[in-house]
Amino acid sequence: MKNNRHPARHGLLDESLLTQMPPFAMLRTDQIREILDLATSRRYEAGVAVFEEGFDAERFYVLLDGHIRVVRISEQGERIIALHIPSGQLFGIAAALGHTTYPATAIAAVESVALSWPMHLWPDFVARYDGFATQTYKTVGHRIEEMSSRMLELATQQVEQRIACAILRMINQSGRKVDNGIKIDFPITRQNLSEMTGATLHTVSRTLSAWERDGIIESQRKHITVCDPHKLVILSGTLAPT
DNA sequence: TCATTAAGTATGC
DNA sequence: GCATACTTAATGA
Incomplete structure (x- = not known):
């Protein structure tokens, strides 16, 4: 026990929450504790935007509970749903792709709970935590695959x-x-x-x-x-x- | 094979 | 009762 001032106050956040999540699955409990102590937990009502397209990518997120819709607006002003993100997954990880702004808007499809960390911690996470980077790139790979197969569908x-x-x-x-x-x-x-x-x-x-x-x-x-x-x-x- | 228009019913705060 | 979700038919590109 070192610091009782972590932003994620309340006893809700225990280590077992993150051990289920792929990016953190390979970590020791003391490492998970460190990560949790840096995290901010927030609840989002259905329909609320977690972050919006084009804004500075200040934080990255992991969805603890609920469902996120990733949405973009076309030039004609139509909404396009790019992806759905189930709980347990990272999102808002623009840094992993070298972006400084969010490429899309993330909206809670149902009442949802997410943890988030300031983006400047991203390099630390990648460097210090085993499996974090590989798991992340795996999810990113899956999403790109999914989106490109959807583009093929749309065309053919x-x-x-x-x-x-x-x-x-x-x-x-x-x-x-x-x-x-x-x-x-x-x-x-x-x-x-x-x-x-x-x-x-x-x-x-x-x-x-x-x-x-x-x-x-x-x-x-x-x-x-x-x-x-x-x-x-x-x-x-x-x-x-x- | 579809979008568009238009007009309807059903459901839930 | 009003907005939202959903259905259906007609018409035409």
């Missing part, structure tokens, strides 16, 4: 296939098993899906209605459950055509 696939891909991606990353299938673990509207696929919300709505009639999905407002993932995979066009 039909709307129905793109919607299927978007839903499949979300149940892979944030699916929760329920009685009748796999449910996307955060609120998602037709509008949101249109922002991910570049279709209109009307087309998304019609497509989802058709899938619901066919028993492939079930949906309540803001929630989608996939009952027949296999059929969705076929619709996504990921498999070779007959």
Whole structure:
């Protein structure tokens, strides 16, 4: 026990919180304690921006609980959803890519809790903590892969296939098993899906209605459950055509 | 194959 | 009751 003035006051933050998180999984408890003592913990209401595109990248974050939507605005002023970030992952890590400003806006999709550290600690973290850098570059690699495959989809696939891909991606990353299938673990509207696929919300709505009639999905407002993932995979066009 | 327009129902503070 | 979420049909590129 050395310093009782850490910004993350309250006993909520114990070491076990971070041991689950990939970037910190390889660290000793005393190292995790050090990191926690430097962290600031904050809660974000659904819909609130954690940081915004173009602003100075002052801090980097790890999501403890909730879900983050990474959003950009196109030249025409349309919102594009670039990524969804599930809990346990780093975000706002512009420094890892050599940026000094955030390349996108991060919005809490549900009420969320995140830890953050000032960006000037980034080099220290990379240098001092084993596995932090490798895990980070792994996540960055995954996200770049995901975004580039989405660009390919946008260019080559039909709307129905793109919607299927978007839903499949979300149940892979944030699916929760329920009685009748796999449910996307955060609120998602037709509008949101249109922002991910570049279709209109009307087309998304019609497509989802058709899938619901066919028993492939079930949906309540803001929630989608996939009952027949296999059929969705076929619709996504990921498999070779007959 | 889709976007657009337009007009409707359902749901929740 | 008002905003938000969602549905549907018609029309036309």
